[in-house]
Amino acid sequence: MRTHIRHARSVIPSLEQDQASSAIRDVLLTVPELEMASSIAAYVSVGNEPGTRSLLFALWKRGSYVLLPVVRPDGELDWASYEGPDSLREGPYGLLEPTEPVRGVDAIKATDVVLVPALAVDRHGRRLGRGGGFYDRALARVGPAILTVGVVYDAEFLEEVPAEPHDVPVRAVATPSGFHRLGTGPGNVGAVP
Ligand SMILES: Nc1ncnc2c1ncn2[C@@H]1O[C@H](COP(=O)(O)OP(=O)(O)OP(=O)(O)O)[C@@H](O)[C@H]1O
Numbered sequence: 001m002r003t004h005i006r007h008a009r010s011v012i013p014s015l016e017q018d019q020a021s022s023a024i025r026d027v028l029l030t031v032p033e034l035e036m037a038s039s040i041a042a043y044v045s046v047g048n049e050p051g052t053r054s055l056l057f058a059l060w061k062r063g064s065y066v067l068l069p070v071v072r073p074d075g076e077l078d079w080a081s082y083e084g085p086d087s088l089r090e091g092p093y094g095l096l097e098p099t100e101p102v103r104g105v106d107a108i109k110a111t112d113v114v115l116v117p118a119l120a121v122d123r124h125g126r127r128l129g130r131g132g133g134f135y136d137r138a139l140a141r142v143g144p145a146i147l148t149v150g151v152v153y154d155a156e157f158l159e160e161v162p163a164e165p166h167d168v169p170v171r172a173v174a175t176p177s178g179f180h181r182l183g184t185g186p187g188n189v190g191a192v193p
């Protein structure tokens with residue numbers, strides 16, 4: 001499934017990718033929890049992912065405190081604040097990382113909303129990630145009051161995504177066509193604390 005979705009992403013025309021990124025930005029900027037949030041954990045998109053750069057800029061400009069992940073050698077995600085487009089530098093895995101001091105792996109616990117990269121999300125919130133388990137480890141720290149949002153293209157919001165016990169589901173999904181809150185039905189896999 002990862003191979004299939006990565007391929008599908010690689011053939012999205014760049015104009016379409018830009019339009020999808022703008023649409024997701026506009027969708028997320030009007031979600032009440034994001035409007036109210038004082039602190040948001042987000043990420044800098046890479047490659048063919050739905051773009052997050054203009055979303056990050058808009059959130060920061062309107063005064064949210066935006067945290068971005070910093071990959072630690074032990075596979076945990078640390079967090080540091082985004083202070084505008086000039087506060088990023090190249091990190092491992094071809095990712096852009098924040099230049100600000102890191103705040104520790106538990107900084108994610110003090111956020112109101114976590115935006116989560118994904119290749120696919122299903123209607124139960126099961127999430128197919130990028131394959132490293134980084135977000136599953138980070139989301140295992142997050143309590144029920146925090147809104148976790150998978151960010152995908154429309155075609156990646158699926159009926160069914162395979163999941164294992166360590167997979168932590170997301171509570172909502174944002175696509176170019178809208179924002180959907182997801183039920184945590186009996187089929188839900190993973191630790192919702
Ligand atoms: N909480 C955890 N503790 C230890 N190992 C974990 C944990 N979560 C995931 N892993 C390990 O990480 C590896 C990758 O997990 P998985 O295939 O779910 O990645 P993913 O969800 O696609 O990645 P990501 O979360 O970074 O987007 C697996 O071998 C899994 O066992």
Ligand SMILES: [Mg+2]
Nearest residue numbers: 129133136167
């Ligand atoms: Mg996973």
